[in-house]
Amino acid sequence: MTKSVMLSAIQPTNVPTLGTYIGALKNWVKLQDQYDCIFFAVDLHSITVRQDPVKLRELTYHAIATYLACGIDPEKSTLFIQSHVPQHAELAWVLTCYAYMGELNRMTQFKDKSAKQGANIPAGLFTYPVLMAADILLYQTKLVPVGGDQKQHVELTRDLAERMNSLYGGDLFTMPEPYIPKIGGRVMSLQNPTAKMSKSDTDASATVYLDDSDDSIRKKFKRAVTDSGTEIAYDETQKPGVSNLIAIQSALTGQTPEQIVASYVGKQYGHLKVETAEIVVQAISPIRTQVEHRMKDRAELEKILRRGAERAQAQAEKTLKKVYDRIGFAPR
Ligand code: TRP
Numbered sequence: 001m002t003k004s005v006m007l008s009a010i011q012p013t014n015v016p017t018l019g020t021y022i023g024a025l026k027n028w029v030k031l032q033d034q035y036d037c038i039f040f041a042v043d044l045h046s047i048t049v050r051q052d053p054v055k056l057r058e059l060t061y062h063a064i065a066t067y068l069a070c071g072i073d074p075e076k077s078t079l080f081i082q083s084h085v086p087q088h089a090e091l092a093w094v095l096t097c098y099a100y101m102g103e104l105n106r107m108t109q110f111k112d113k114s115a116k117q118g119a120n121i122p123a124g125l126f127t128y129p130v131l132m133a134a135d136i137l138l139y140q141t142k143l144v145p146v147g148g149d150q151k152q153h154v155e156l157t158r159d160l161a162e163r164m165n166s167l168y169g170g171d172l173f174t175m176p177e178p179y180i181p182k183i184g185g186r187v188m189s190l191q192n193p194t195a196k197m198s199k200s201d202t203d204a205s206a207t208v209y210l211d212d213s214d215d216s217i218r219k220k221f222k223r224a225v226t227d228s229g230t231e232i233a234y235d236e237t238q239k240p241g242v243s244n245l246i247a248i249q250s251a252l253t254g255q256t257p258e259q260i261v262a263s264y265v266g267k268q269y270g271h272l273k274v275e276t277a278e279i280v281v282q283a284i285s286p287i288r289t290q291v292e293h294r295m296k297d298r299a300e301l302e303k304i305l306r307r308g309a310e311r312a313q314a315q316a317e318k319t320l321k322k323v324y325d326r327i328g329f330a331p332r
Contacts, residue, residue, distance in 0.1 A: 004142035006035035006179070009042045009082070009135060012059040013051065016066050018208035018280060019187035019197035021287070022251045023147055029071035031145075037077035038139055038312065039067055044082050044089060044131060048124040049113070061301055062291065066210060068304070069290035078315075080308035082135070087316035091134035092127070094323060095160055099130050103159065107152055133157040138316040140174040147186070149196075154178040168326040173319075187248060190224040193240040211288055214281045221245075221277035232264040232272055242269065245276045252283050 008028065010016060016025070031037060041063040046056060060081055067079055082088050104110065107129055114121045129152075136144055136157050144154050154176060161173040187197045191206035201207045205220050212220070226241040234257040236243045246257050253260075264272060294301060325331070 003034070003036040005038060005139050005174070006031055006143040006145065007038040007136060007139055007141040008145045009040045009045075010063055011046050012041045012043055012056065012063040013046050013049075014059065014199040015062060015209045015211045017187075017197055017199045017210065018248070018284065020199070021070065021210060021284070022187050022248065024145065025067070025070040025072075026251070027145065032073060032076045035143065037072075038141070038315075039072055039077055040080045040082050040085075040135075040308075040312070042082045042132075042135070045128060048122055048128050049117075061295060061298070062211075064301060064305060065291045065294035066287070068294055069287045074304045074308060078308055078311045080305055080312045084305065084309035085312045085316055087138055087313065087320045088131065088134050091138050091316075091320055091323065092131040094327065095130045095133050095137075095164075096127055098163055099127075099133075099156075099160060103156060104129060107156070109149065109152070129153045129156050130160075133160050136176050137161055137173045138319050139312075140319060141176045142174060143179040144176050145179040147196075148180065151178050151180070164323075168323075172322060172326060187251075188240065188244040190220055190244075193225060193244045208280060208284070210284055211291065212284070213288075214285055217281050217284065218274075218277045221273045221280070224273055226269045226273070230268065232261060232267065232269065234258070234261050242272065245272050249276050249279055252279050 008024065010020065010024070028037065028039065041060050043056065043060050064079065064081065068074070072079055104126055110126060110128070113125055117125065132150075132153050133156060136154070137160070144150075144157075146154060155178075157176055161175055165172050165175075189195045189197050189201060189206040190208070191201075191203050197207050199207060199209070205223050208217055208220055224241065224245065226245075227239040229239070232242055232246075233239055234243050234246050243257075246260050249255065249260050250257050
């Protein structure tokens with residue numbers, strides 16, 4: 001029996017956050033037996049905004065080390081760096097010729113990101129979702145676990161798949177679906193709990209990074225913005241700050257928000273902050289140690305990456321060959 005393909009990726013533009021861990025990495029680990037999983041660091045996507053070359057390389061290895069530290073098993077899952085599999089860029093070009101200016105113009109992430117670029121907007125920022133579509137369609141992916149902000153890109157991918165399938169035969173691409181986890185999907189900023197925790201927040205105390213020291217994690221939670229009143233209740237609209245802390249605890253301990261609230265009857269916000277910090281420290285500090293250990297053994301990382309890229313290329317080449325053949329390219 002062949003398993004369905006599940007695929008996801010992270011941009012190596014910063015150290016992953018507690019939000020990425022809870023909303024993505026932690027869930028992926030559990031899906032490794034159920035699906036044929038493909039995970040990678042999207043360095044090609046990263047250069048749609050300027051990156052420092054030294055930092056980009058380091059953060060790319062760091063992303064892979066983080067996957068491993070969180071429990072992604074390179075024997076079970078395919079783990080690699082996007083630029084090591086040239087088929088991504090090749091299929092992206094083909095799909096660029098079938099995507100419409102109008103549909104790319106409607107992407108909300110493009111509108112947000114391009115607004116920050118001033119007069120010179122890199123064309124790659126515009127075609128970014130096409131590269132993401134190539135990432136997904138290359139592997140005949142069924143499920144794409146993503147946050148809400150990426151759902152529109154998966155929908156575009158479906159539109160492109162349908163367009164290509166109706167032009168060149170229905171078996172060209174598998175129709176992918178976004179996979180939004182039921183619980184623990186969204187961790188909010190510790191300084192503005194109505195906005196999602198972001199790895200590019202200019203306020204460092206708003207975000208917990210997976211390489212933060214235990215002390216730094218404790219400080220960030222101590223300073224976390226809570227709400228007016230004193231009662232500890234789970235109510236995302238009335239008490240977004242307190243609810244965020246409860247949701248983080250819930251995601252990391254498996255207790256329901258109701259059980260957590262019940263354990264805080266008669267206690268204060270301060271207790272909730274201190275105890276949430278401890279739960280986060282317990283979750284993150286072994287990951288940080290593992291990442292540090294992995295980052296020191298570059299040769300082993302490279303070995304894992306070479307194997308991952310080989311496996312990915314073999315899969316990707318099958319789809320790319322089929323596409324090149326159907327659109328009329330002479331065989332190479
Ligand atoms: N665009 C995604 C993000 O910023 C990263 C990404 C690139 C991705 N290619 C992908 C996610 C393919 C899922 C599948 O989060």
